[in-house]
Each structure stands twice: as C-alpha cells, then as structure tokens.
Amino acid sequence: MVMKEQILGILTCLLALFGCKSESCDVRALCVRDEIGNYIIKWETNPVIKGIAKLYVSDVPDKFDMNHPAASTSIEDGFIRYITSDNIQRKYFRITFNDHSPQDVAARYTFMDNIQNFRDVGGYKSKKGRQVRWGKLYRSGNIHNFSEQDSIRLIEAGIKTIIDLRTAHEVKEQPIYFPNTQIIHIPIPCGNKEEMNQRILENKVRKRDGTLFMEDAYIRFIANNTEDLGDVFRILLDKKNYPILISGELGKDRVGLFISLLFSMLDIPQESITQEYMSSNLYIDPSFMAKTVSALSTDAQETMTVLLSVNESFLNIAYREIENRYGSFDNYRETGLKISGKNRDRLKDLLLK
Incomplete structure (x- = not known):
C-alpha cells in the first residue's frame, strides 16, 4: 500500500496532469490522503499570483456550499491541509483563488484493508479541458x-x-x-496464470519469461477479447449503472487496459493515460507474496515481480496490436468495440464535465 513517505513523490509526479485554464491564470491542483484520513491539497499557479486560496468541502462531488469555506490560506503557500480522524467518509474539495479559477479535487486512492488497488479515476483533464467526473467510476482488484x-x-x-x-x-x-x-461478470482471461504460477513455484522459469507472458496476454486482450471489452463499454453507456466499480484480480491488466481505452475515447492526453495505468505500481502491495517469493530462484522472483506489476511496454504492445489489426484507434472503436461516434459522445457526456 502507499506509505506516507510516498505522498510527496505522488504529488510531484501527478501535479502537472491536472490543470484548469481561466482568463487570469493557469492553475494545477491535486489532493492526496494519508492512512488516517487527513488530506493535503496542493496547487501551482502560472503566473505566480498572490492572494487568498479558499477551500470548500463536500461529502458528494459537485455540490459545495460556496458561502462557507472550510479553510483558507495564502495562495503562495502552495498547499493546505484538511485534518480529520475519519478514514471512512470520503471528502471532495473545491479550491478557489481570489474567488476565481475553481478547482474540484479529491483523493484518488482509498486505503483499504483487504482490497488491492482501489481508486477513483476521476479528475483527469481531456485535451479540451473537460474533467473526468469524480465519484462516477472506480477500479480495483478482487473485493x-x-x-x-x-x-x-x-x-x-x-x-x-x-x-x-x-x-x-x-x-x-x-x-x-x-x-x-448488481454484479456483472464479463470474463477476460489474462493468460494461463495457473500454469505460470506452477512453473514459478517449481522454479521452471527463465529470465524474461514473465515479460513474454504478459506481452502475450495483452496481445490476446485485443485479438480475443475485443467483443468482451465492448460489452463493458455498453454497461457504461447506461447512466442508471453509476457509480461503477471495474475489478479484476489485482485490477492492473484487464482493468488497466480497459481504462486506457476509455480514456482514449474521452480524449485524455497520452501522458495522463500512461500515468493512470502505471499508478497501479504505487497501489498494489506485493507483501502478500513475500513468504512464497523468498523461497524462489532469482529468475522465478523476477517473473513473480513482473506478474505483480505493470509496465508501459505492455500497454504499448496492446495499442500496436490495435494498429496492426484495425489501422487506427477510431476504426477499432467503430468496428472492433462497436462503439459508434454517437455513443462515444454519450460516454463523454456521462463521464466528463
């Protein structure tokens, strides 16, 4: 799980991905939450401006009492803390700068006792400046x-x-x-994990076997499971189904690829798509395999590490397979996933604000 000392690193690597243009300045803001439930809201402005940042708090997205800020500080401070001992109830925040340039943020990751990789995919900005709605779509490992x-x-x-x-x-x-x-099962195989796990336990793997296994799995997602992925999209087209949680074993490969395809449809920049995909490496705790891994050979340990993480190259291989089979992502959307331009626009209306 995310440790406290990782919070600064998360702030640094994500800050550039969340921006909002106003007539007066460009503001980038984000929020992280510690294991106790306290929040840190951090921002940057371009150009640097002086004045007052006001923080508004809500239990639900998009509904804030703008007459009663919960806290305020100097814009130049660059951050504000919201202290709470409640690590159950999630909070949403709106921050304004001299009463302008409102930014809606929330903590993406939720600390769970027994659920890996649980997070909200809201907050990312599209190429046209629209924002993925908070509290609408979640992803996780097995619950x-x-x-x-x-x-x-x-x-x-x-x-x-x-x-x-x-x-x-x-x-x-x-x-x-x-x-x-409602629980909807749409089975998408992720390679023959049972066979691979047995080979690992018997130390019958060589260097790079894990990488080759995962690369093959991502190719098969496109070659064999495009229709299934299209079925997931069709569930997202019905507003009565929201909020939605998409889950897998660790929520990193099948789920990660689907979210990347969705973000591509929503016109999210590639940098943000990659960042969201790679974030699983921050939010998966591999310690549940520590005892097993300690008894393995070096090559088997390397293979297990690959199977418990994501790599940008896996995602790239899936998109190359899309190009090879369909010529372009738009053609894949239309003829493979069978999501029309009209339904793509509906997804944007449902998930972007």
Missing part, C-alpha cells in the same frame, strides 16, 4: 475478502454496479457478493 471497514467505504462510494473481469475459474475460487449491488 472477495473485503473487511467490515472496506464494506463501509464501498457503501460510502455509492457503488451500484461491479463489473468483474475475472474468469469463471477465478470467480468460482473467490466469488464476490455485495449487498444492493
């Missing part, structure tokens, strides 16, 4: 073993639909149930 507090956090997120991308075998081994939530 099978959720704790009581995890359950409360999921309820607080208001999730109505869980799209489970695991295979029938994975679902049988670890079925999921969550009250008052």
Whole structure:
C-alpha cells in the first residue's frame, strides 16, 4: 500500500496532469490522503499570483456550499491541509483563488484493508479541458475478502454496479457478493496464470519469461477479447449503472487496459493515460507474496515481480496490436468495440464535465 513517505513523490509526479485554464491564470491542483484520513491539497499557479486560496468541502462531488469555506490560506503557500480522524467518509474539495479559477479535487486512492488497488479515476483533464467526473467510476482488484471497514467505504462510494473481469475459474475460487449491488461478470482471461504460477513455484522459469507472458496476454486482450471489452463499454453507456466499480484480480491488466481505452475515447492526453495505468505500481502491495517469493530462484522472483506489476511496454504492445489489426484507434472503436461516434459522445457526456 502507499506509505506516507510516498505522498510527496505522488504529488510531484501527478501535479502537472491536472490543470484548469481561466482568463487570469493557469492553475494545477491535486489532493492526496494519508492512512488516517487527513488530506493535503496542493496547487501551482502560472503566473505566480498572490492572494487568498479558499477551500470548500463536500461529502458528494459537485455540490459545495460556496458561502462557507472550510479553510483558507495564502495562495503562495502552495498547499493546505484538511485534518480529520475519519478514514471512512470520503471528502471532495473545491479550491478557489481570489474567488476565481475553481478547482474540484479529491483523493484518488482509498486505503483499504483487504482490497488491492482501489481508486477513483476521476479528475483527469481531456485535451479540451473537460474533467473526468469524480465519484462516477472506480477500479480495483478482487473485493472477495473485503473487511467490515472496506464494506463501509464501498457503501460510502455509492457503488451500484461491479463489473468483474475475472474468469469463471477465478470467480468460482473467490466469488464476490455485495449487498444492493448488481454484479456483472464479463470474463477476460489474462493468460494461463495457473500454469505460470506452477512453473514459478517449481522454479521452471527463465529470465524474461514473465515479460513474454504478459506481452502475450495483452496481445490476446485485443485479438480475443475485443467483443468482451465492448460489452463493458455498453454497461457504461447506461447512466442508471453509476457509480461503477471495474475489478479484476489485482485490477492492473484487464482493468488497466480497459481504462486506457476509455480514456482514449474521452480524449485524455497520452501522458495522463500512461500515468493512470502505471499508478497501479504505487497501489498494489506485493507483501502478500513475500513468504512464497523468498523461497524462489532469482529468475522465478523476477517473473513473480513482473506478474505483480505493470509496465508501459505492455500497454504499448496492446495499442500496436490495435494498429496492426484495425489501422487506427477510431476504426477499432467503430468496428472492433462497436462503439459508434454517437455513443462515444454519450460516454463523454456521462463521464466528463
């Protein structure tokens, strides 16, 4: 899980991705949350301006009492803290600069007891300056073993639909149930994980076997599962299904590829698409495999590390496969995923503001 000492690094690598133009200045702001529940909201302005930054707080996105700021500070400070001992109830923030240039931010990652890689994909800006809505679409690993507090956090997120991308075998081994939530299974295999895991345990893998396995899996996502990915998009077209959680085993490969395809449709810049995809490496805690890994050979340990992480090259291979098979992403959208231009625009209306 994300450690406290990683927060500064997360702030640094993400800050440039969230901007909002106003007539007076260009503002970039973001928010992170620690394990206790406290928030840090950080910003930069270009050009540098002086004055007062005001912070407004809400329990739901897009609804703020603009008559009562929760806190204020000098714009030049560059950050403000919102202190709370509640690590269950999620907060949304709007920050203004001299009562102009409002920025809506929230903490992307939610600390969970037993759910890996749970996060909100809101906040990213499109090429035309529209923002992915907060609190509409989440992603995560398997929620099978959720704790009581995890359950409360999921309820607080208001999730109505869980799209489970695991295979029938994975679902049988670890079925999921969550009250008052529709669960839709769209199985997308991620290679023969059972066989690969057995080879790892028997130390029958060589250097780069893990990389080759994952590259092949991403090619197969496009070659064999485009229709399934299209089915996920069609669920997103129905506004009654929101908020939606898309989950997988660790929520990094099948889920990561789908979110990248969605962001491509929403005209999110490639830098942000890559950043969102690679963020899984920050939010997956591999310690659950520590005892197993310690007994493995060096090559087997390397293979296991690859299987527990994401690499930009995997995503690139999937997009090269799209180019090879369909000629362009737009043609893939139209003829492969079968998402028309009209439905693409509907997705933008549902997910962008």
